[in-house]
Amino acid sequence: MLKVLPLLLLCFAFVGKVAAQPSAHSHGQPIDKVSRYIIYLPGYIVNANNKRPVSNKWGVYEYEQIVETFRKSGFKVISEARTQTTDIEPYASTVANDVRGLLIGGVPAQHITIVGASQGSWIAMLASTYLKNRDLNFVFIAACSADPGFLKLVDLHGNILSIYEKTDVAQSCTEYRNDGTGIKAWKEIEVNTGLQHGFLFRPLKEWIEPTIQWAKK
Numbered sequence: 199m200l201k202v203l204p205l206l207l208l209c210f211a212f213v214g215k216v217a218a219q220p221s222a223h224s225h226g227q228p229i230d231k232v233s234r235y236i237i238y239l240p241g242y243i244v245n246a247n248n249k250r251p252v253s254n255k256w257g258v259y260e261y262e263q264i265v266e267t268f269r270k271s272g273f274k275v276i277s278e279a280r281t282q283t284t285d286i287e288p289y290a291s292t293v294a295n296d297v298r299g300l301l302i303g304g305v306p307a308q309h310i311t312i313v314g315a316s317q318g319s320w321i322a323m324l325a326s327t328y329l330k331n332r333d334l335n336f337v338f339i340a341a342c343s344a345d346p347g348f349l350k351l352v353d354l355h356g357n358i359l360s361i362y363e364k365t366d367v368a369q370s371c372t373e374y375r376n377d378g379t380g381i382k383a384w385k386e387i388e389v390n391t392g393l394q395h396g397f398l399f400r401p402l403k404e405w406i407e408p409t410i411q412w413a414k415k
Contacts, residue, residue: 229303235310236268236413237293238277239318241340241398246279256396267401268313271410286317287351290324297329307333311413315339315398316368320348323374327353332382337361337409339398343368355380359412361405363397364390385412 243251244261251259261279268275276296280289293312300310312334314322319341326336334356341360352374358381360371375384389404391397398405 229300229305230274231304231306233274233305233309234272234413235300235305236273236275237297237310237312238265238268238275239293239312239314239321240264240277240279241316241318242282244279245282249279253396253399256394256399259399260401264401264406267406268410273311273413286321287324290321291328293321293325294328297325297331297334301331307331308335311335311337311409313337313339313409313413314341316341316395323352323354326355326358327351330355330380332356332380335359335413335415337412338371339405339409340366340368340395342371342374349373349377352377353380354378355382357381357383357412357415358385359408360384360386361408362386362388363394364388365392365394366397367395 240261241259243253243259245251249261253259265275265277297310297312301307312322312325314320314337316339319338322336322338323341326334330353332355336354336356337359339361340363342362354374355378358375358378360375362369362371370386370388372386375381375386387408389397391402391404
C-alpha cells in the first residue's frame with residue numbers, strides 16, 4: 199500500500215509546483231478557506247520515478263504542464279505522482295480523508311474539485327463513494343473502461359462532470375450515473391480530438407477548459 203502524506207502538509211507543498219514531499223515550512227500553516235482547490239489524480243503512466251513518461255502509442259504525458267495550467271487558472275493544486283504498485287482503494291480512502299481535512303479546516307465543499315484521469319478517475323470515483331458529499335465537485339476523464347465489477351464498488355455523490363474521447367476505449371459513464379444515489383449535478387462531454395486515450399496526456403483545451411469551468415461554477 200502506498201503511504202500518502204497528510205493533506206495539511208501536501209496542500210502547501212503543491213501550491214505553485216509539483217512535488218512529492220512537503221516543504222519544511224508547510225508545518226502549522228493555516229488552510230486557505232477562500233481559495234478553490236483542485237486535487238489532480240493523473241493516469242497510471244505517471245509515476246514517482248518519471249513525471250514526464252512517454253507512451254509509445256500516445257506520446258509524452260505532460261503532468262507538470264497540466265498541474266501548472268490549473269495553478270495559473272487560480273487554483274491551489276494538490277497532486278502527486280503515485281507509485282505504479284498503488285492499491286487504488288486504500289489510496290482513494292486517503293484522498294477522501296484529505297478532503298475531510300480541508301472541509302474541517304473551513305474550505306467550502308463547493309470549492310473542492312477532485313479531477314481524475316484514466317486510473318486516477320477510478321480513484322476519484324471511489325473517493326466520491328467514500329465521502330458521500332453532494333456538494334463536492336468531481337471531474338472524471340476517460341473514466342469508464344474499468345472492469346465491470348468496479349461498478350459494484352461505486353456509488354457516486356456530488357457534482358459530476360464526465361469527459362471522454364470519441365476515439366478512446368473509455369466511453370460514457372451513464373451506467374455509473376444510473377447507479378449513483380447522491381449525484382447533485384451531472385454533465386457529460388464527448389470530445390473528438392482523434393487522439394484516443396492520448397487526449398488526456400496534455401492540457402488540451404477540449405478537456406481542460408470544461409474542467410476549469412466546472413471547478414469554478
